[in-house]
Amino acid sequence: xxxxxxxxxxxxxxxxxxxxxxxxxxxxxxxxxxxxxxxxxxxxxxxxxxxxxxxxxxxxxxxxxxxxxxxxxxxxxxxxxxxxxxxxxxxxxxxxxxxxxxxxxxxxxxxxxxxx
Amino acid sequence: xxxxxxxxxxxxxxxxxxxxxxxxxxxxxxxxxxxxxxxxxxxxxxxxxxxxxxxxxxxxxxxxxxxxxxxxxxxxxxxxxxxxxxxxxxxxxxxxxxxxxxxxxxxxxxxxxxxxxx
Numbered sequence: 001x002x003x004x005x006x007x008x009x010x011x012x013x014x015x016x017x018x019x020x021x022x023x024x025x026x027x028x029x030x031x032x033x034x035x036x037x038x039x040x041x042x043x044x045x046x047x048x049x050x051x052x053x054x055x056x057x058x059x060x061x062x063x064x065x066x067x068x069x070x071x072x073x074x075x076x077x078x079x080x081x082x083x084x085x086x087x088x089x090x091x092x093x094x095x096x097x098x099x100x101x102x103x104x105x106x107x108x109x110x111x112x113x114x115x116x
Numbered sequence: 117x118x119x120x121x122x123x124x125x126x127x128x129x130x131x132x133x134x135x136x137x138x139x140x141x142x143x144x145x146x147x148x149x150x151x152x153x154x155x156x157x158x159x160x161x162x163x164x165x166x167x168x169x170x171x172x173x174x175x176x177x178x179x180x181x182x183x184x185x186x187x188x189x190x191x192x193x194x195x196x197x198x199x200x201x202x203x204x205x206x207x208x209x210x211x212x213x214x215x216x217x218x219x220x221x222x223x224x225x226x227x228x229x230x231x232x233x234x
Contacts, residue, residue, distance in 0.1 A: 033221050043207065043224040056221065091161065093222075105222060107153075107161035 002026065004108035006092050012114045013082055021077045021111045025094030032075050033095075033105060034059075034067060038088035046090075049075060082115045089113070118143050120210050122225035129198050130233050137193045137228045139208030145169075150184065150191045151209040151222065161207070167191060198232045205229045 005024040013019050025032050034046040045059040049069045060066070064082075069075040079086055089112050093105040119142040129135045141150065152164040165175065167184050175182045179196045195202055209222040 035221075042226045043209075043222075045221040045223070048221050059221070089159065093161075104151075104163055104166055106163065109158075109160045 004092055004094050004106055006090075006108040006111050008111060009109065010112045010114075012116065014116050015084060016081055018078065018080045019082055019113065021079075021090050021113070023075045023077070023092030023094075023108060025073065025075070025092070026096075026106055027073075029094035029096050029106075030072065031095045031105075032069060033093045034075070034077050035091040035093065036088045037091055037110070041088075043091070046077070079113075082113075084115045087113055087115045118210050118212060118220075118223040120208050120223055120225035122206075122208055122228050124228045125226070126229045126231070128231045128233060131200060132197050134194060134196050135198050135230065135232075137195075137206050137208075137230065139191045139193065139225060141189050141191065141208070141210045143210060143212055145212040147213050149211045151211070152182065152191075152193050153207045153209060153224075154204045155207065155227070156204040164193075164206075195230075198230075200232050200234050203230060203232045 004026055007022045011019055030051055032049040035043055036046055037043045047054055047060055047067050048056040051072045052069050064080045067075060067077045089110040091110045092108045095105045121140045123138055127135060148169045150167045154162045154164055165182055172184050172186055181194045183192045191208060205227045207227045208225045211222050212220045
């Protein structure tokens, strides 16, 4: 399809395990964002990629969280040693980074992570 | 610092009523963008509108309209003749500009849950 895709759609893991979440942005979109949506915190920014570089990682909550992007396309968000407070929906968005039109971000369906 | 406030946590209306969702923002930038997104029960965020800080014209799209007022730092969203399909969580968001490198990530309000009852 033409939209942002994310996998898996649901992930249940045990506390202490590592997880990887994947995002496929819209083809040609140079900017990619990860957000987290949880009941207590609403929608929070995690990290921003421009191409393969991450100029803004300010939202990553701890050093257990990391992300990479390869080929200016697919991105993987990795959470090490998961904790129960990591349970949330992880959303990915991409944009064309068109300065003149305001960088509209298109969101994927999200990955629902549950840490038992 | 950026901040978006949606004071209304939940709103319930009867079908065909008009409803306004409030959004107040804070920013130090002179160039910024405001957005509204809809999140239906399916969970996916759907883009509704973007406004830049230099364009204060109100906008109407079908039953939806938006009122941007810089003087009060507000960007309110009105649904006219609401329908059951409008039931969703609506998020207002703000984006500023990195120096010469596009727009900052979105800062979202907490959202307003709208329930339209038949």
